Amino acid sequence: MTPRILGALSVPLLAAQLFAVALAPRPAAADTLFMSTQLRPIEEAQKMRDVILKDYTGKVTYVPQEPAQLPLRIQAEQQGGTHTISLIAALHGELEPLIALNGIVPLDDLAAKLKDRNIPAGLMTLGKLGTPHQMYIPWMQATYFMVANKQALPYLPPGADINALTYEQLAAWGAAIETKTGKRMLGFPAGPKGLMHRFIEGFLYPSYTGGLVTTFSGAAADAMWTRFAALWKSVNPNSTNYNFMQEPLLSGDVWIAFDHVARLLDALRQKPDDFVTFPAPAGPKGRGYMPVLAGLAIAKDAPDQPGAEALISYLTLPATQITTARAVGFFPVVQATLPADLDPGVKLAAVAIAQTQTAKDALPALLPIGLGTHGGEFDKVMLDTFQLVVLRGTAPHDALAREAPILQKIMTDSGAPCWAPDPPSTGACKVQ
Amino acid sequence: MRRAAMTPYLLIAPATIFLGVLFVAPLVQTIALAFRPEGSFSFGNFTTMANDINFNVAIVNTFKVILLAVPLQVALALGMAMMLRHMRAGRDIVLWIWSIPLGISDLAAGLVWLAILTDRGYLNTLLFHLGIIPGPESWLTYETPTALLIAIVVAELWRATPIVLVILAAGVQLVPKEYNEAAEVFGATPWQRFIRITLPLLRPSIQTALILRTVLAFEMFATVLALGGRNFPVLMSEAFNWQNFQQDYGVAAAYAVVVMVCSLAATLIYLRVLHTPAAQLP
Numbered sequence: 053m054t055p056r057i058l059g060a061l062s063v064p065l066l067a068a069q070l071f072a073v074a075l076a077p078r079p080a081a082a083d084t085l086f087m088s089t090q091l092r093p094i095e096e097a098q099k100m101r102d103v104i105l106k107d108y109t110g111k112v113t114y115v116p117q118e119p120a121q122l123p124l125r126i127q128a129e130q131q132g133g134t135h136t137i138s139l140i141a142a143l144h145g146e147l148e149p150l151i152a153l154n155g156i157v158p159l160d161d162l163a164a165k166l167k168d169r170n171i172p173a174g175l176m177t178l179g180k181l182g183t184p185h186q187m188y189i190p191w192m193q194a195t196y197f198m199v200a201n202k203q204a205l206p207y208l209p210p211g212a213d214i215n216a217l218t219y220e221q222l223a224a225w226g227a228a229i230e231t232k233t234g235k236r237m238l239g240f241p242a243g244p245k246g247l248m249h250r251f252i253e254g255f256l257y258p259s260y261t262g263g264l265v266t267t268f269s270g271a272a273a274d275a276m277w278t279r280f281a282a283l284w285k286s287v288n289p290n291s292t293n294y295n296f297m298q299e300p301l302l303s304g305d306v307w308i309a310f311d312h313v314a315r316l317l318d319a320l321r322q323k324p325d326d327f328v329t330f331p332a333p334a335g336p337k338g339r340g341y342m343p344v345l346a347g348l349a350i351a352k353d354a355p356d357q358p359g360a361e362a363l364i365s366y367l368t369l370p371a372t373q374i375t376t377a378r379a380v381g382f383f384p385v386v387q388a389t390l391p392a393d394l395d396p397g398v399k400l401a402a403v404a405i406a407q408t409q410t411a412k413d414a415l416p417a418l419l420p421i422g423l424g425t426h427g428g429e430f431d432k433v434m435l436d437t438f439q440l441v442v443l444r445g446t447a448p449h450d451a452l453a454r455e456a457p458i459l460q461k462i463m464t465d466s467g468a469p470c471w472a473p474d475p476p477s478t479g480a481c482k483v484q
Numbered sequence: 485m486r487r488a489a490m491t492p493y494l495l496i497a498p499a500t501i502f503l504g505v506l507f508v509a510p511l512v513q514t515i516a517l518a519f520r521p522e523g524s525f526s527f528g529n530f531t532t533m534a535n536d537i538n539f540n541v542a543i544v545n546t547f548k549v550i551l552l553a554v555p556l557q558v559a560l561a562l563g564m565a566m567m568l569r570h571m572r573a574g575r576d577i578v579l580w581i582w583s584i585p586l587g588i589s590d591l592a593a594g595l596v597w598l599a600i601l602t603d604r605g606y607l608n609t610l611l612f613h614l615g616i617i618p619g620p621e622s623w624l625t626y627e628t629p630t631a632l633l634i635a636i637v638v639a640e641l642w643r644a645t646p647i648v649l650v651i652l653a654a655g656v657q658l659v660p661k662e663y664n665e666a667a668e669v670f671g672a673t674p675w676q677r678f679i680r681i682t683l684p685l686l687r688p689s690i691q692t693a694l695i696l697r698t699v700l701a702f703e704m705f706a707t708v709l710a711l712g713g714r715n716f717p718v719l720m721s722e723a724f725n726w727q728n729f730q731q732d733y734g735v736a737a738a739y740a741v742v743v744m745v746c747s748l749a750a751t752l753i754y755l756r757v758l759h760t761p762a763a764q765l766p
Contacts, residue, residue: 244713289625290603293713305603305620428730436537439714443626 083111084359087125088141090192090346091380092116099379108366110359119146126155126351138354139363144345145421147188148181156349158185162361169368169386172409174416179347182476188347189364192373192382195343196250196312197404199297199319199327204229204237204307215407217333219259219279222308226286229307238287239306242438245295247312249431250419251332252438254342255310256280258417259335263474265481268459269452276335277441277448284442292443301327312344313401317381321397329404331411338415340473341408346382377402385409415473422468433459456483511744518737529734533726533742536735542717546746548633549708549718550701553640557697558690560641561648565656566678579653586646594710597639598624601711626715636716639707644700648693655689656682691758698754699747719743 091100097116105112117125122142129135130153140147140156150156163176163186175190200214207228208214212221226238242248253264260276261267288306297311298319309316310332320327332341348367350360366372373384374391377398383405390402408414423430433455440451460483470481521528533539564582568575585593600606603620611617623631659682667677683690705720717725723739726732 242714244709289622289627292626292715293624303604425731429732432730440537 083113084138084356084363085113085115085136086139086141086360086363087115087117087122087137089117089119089122089143089146090141090382092118096380103379104367104372104376107372108363110362112359112363119143122146123149123153123155126150126153130155130352135351135353135355137351138356138360140349140351141191141346142349143419144178144181144188144343144347145419147347147349148421150349151181151183151187155352156187157352157354157357158183158187159189159350159364160186162186162364163189166365166368169370171368171385172414174414175343175345175385175409178343178345178416178418178472188349189368190385191346191348191364191367192376193343193345193385193405193409194313194382195341195405195408196247196255196310196332197316197329197401197408198308198310198332199301199316199329199404200309201237201301201304201307202326202328205328207232214328214330216411217330219256219283219333219335222333223279223283223286226283226308230286236286236288237307238283238291239294239297239300239309240287240291241294241297241309241311241315242291243293243295247315248438249434250312250342251310252434253420253431254417255332255340256335258340258415258473259333259337260340262337262415263470264417265459265463265470266474266484268483269456270484272336273452274448277437277451281442281445281448313383313405314381317397317401319397320400321395324396324400327400329400331404331408334411334413338413339408339411340415340417342419343409343416344419345385417473418471420468421471423462423466426462426466426468429462430459433462459483514737514740514744517733518741521734529732529738532732532735533738536722538717538722542719542722545633545716546702546704546718549636549640549704550698552633552637553644554694554697554701556637556641557645557648558652558693560645561652561693562686564645564649565652566682568653569656579649582649583646585643586650588643590643590704590706591710593639593643594707597635597642597707598710601635624711624715629715632712632716636708636711639711640701640704643707644697647700648697651693651696652686652689655686658689659685687758687760691754691760694758695751695754698750702743702747702750719746 088100091097097114101114105114119142122140126137126140129137140150147156163179166189171190175193176186179186179188179190181187198217204225205214207225209221209224209228212225217225222238226236229235229237240246240248240251256276257264257267257273260279261270261272267273288300290300290305294300294306296315296318297306297309298316300306301309301316301319302322316329320329331339333339348364350357350364354360367376368386370384370386370388373386373388374394377383377390378394381398383402387406387410390399394402409416420427420430437451437455440446440454441448463480463482467480469479470477474481518529519525519527568579571578588596598605601623602608603622607623608617608620611621612619622628623635625632663681663685664677667681672680703720704718705724708716708718709721709724719739719742723736723743726739727736
């Protein structure tokens, strides 16, 4: 029923969109056309124009664009031979398909000029999109991190640095709280609408195995699930009902929790004095984390390449990055000193994000790319393995032997090549 | 004359068209979706469904709830219908109050019980104040499957007993008083009269109630989802997950076909086992 309704709706929507495109303001010759799949809602777009771009000296026309329409628009301009777009802003996964379209140009010279921005090397590497060249400049980000109630701090294992925690230490921490208080105070968003699958895909697997699809099964994965099942003994059993960790954190049902910044921010804003924030733990292969990264790329045959470069330079200035965090809640990719009057909750989040990405052992893991309609099935493989091993007590080896062929079928059916931190592949990514 | 002959057909036409368009057509589409994943006949969706880690659990959970809740509902509703029969004053008010859950949506019913049974809900508050538990106790987690099952059965009882009651209360009114009075004259005890006279004469109503209730129980969804979430998969919640999260309409349709087959089988069994010969109708 739903797809039918959506189908019925899509016709007028498409018509409206075409109409909107036809009516979209054509920039005056001197304007730089800046098209973005991010900050689309009208308030955010308005903040972009009135606040973030306020101090930019050039003339910019800022045009929000639906992610699905971006490649179509690029293609249409290429085929029509009329180039209007200069700067493109989009998420990492949305920029990647533009390589195949030959829609964006390398920015190696610009990247060299922007060295003083100190964008972390891991993020710059992501900006190469698997090519030898810098294809986009990281712009702003969000990610997942951990929050702890200050009441939990006395139980931190001796010698543990909360900003450089390992999974072993997190397990010991949770166990210590359980021993001393009798309560299981670790929490994960494993509810029906929670983001537990992102934790498994972007944090647990990369930290323990250095990959996700290629290392899905094997000795490292076996060990990982065994350890995680042991850690889970100190996790609040209501975790399978938690969708947004800010709620149990605020109610005091859990003291230590992992989630996406947007699902933690309420707790941090409401009680900034009660909580500390810190990066997700590290495993044997590093501190796996999933950045949600938006980047800036320049369109091929851009009518105003110098203008686009100047705009990238402006948007990556520490001051602009702070303004962006304040205005729209996306966080800096550059090293920026946060002002003292920033909302204390937002500041806590910003600190955790900065610490996550600048951690010495940081290992960025991307959102799955190229799965198309198989995205939900991919997440299900991760959640089913979690269910089997952690909640139903299946031996990790058996669970992985069961799920690996299902995962391989999804990869083969979708034809998705490997994404970081799995090594690049030609053709569909293979489970080893 | 001819117009008069047409009248019955014209009168049932709207309902027939309505059912055809909104029930038979989607049913055929669902079956097609389940058996023809890529345009040709295949059991692929059913294999995927049967191999899923939640399939067996969902079957077992669905049957557990039905086998516990439906007989209890019939027993409760029978008791309530008998009580109503002997009431003189306030009968309508009591029937009205007992029917309130009928007017509440499944999801709302689930949320009501969630508010009672959650860690910081009314039940724990009460138990805590009575000194029975030292702090919040979890009833609805994967670690407490029995408590979770009881909670869901209780919520189902609360929510769906009224529909059985309404059918049985109507049936009880059809039972002629003369039979009971005659039995009383011959010295039958109230229990004997209930077992030997009322119950057999109620058979058609019980059959209707059981069919309706069991078919609806196979479709239980929102109450279970509110209380159990992923901890208590049932057939319908799995269909929902495959459709909504995995966006695999074929497997969701396969689940729908399983639910349909179970419902049909239950209906046929009831029709056969509780068949009442026309001569025995009250």
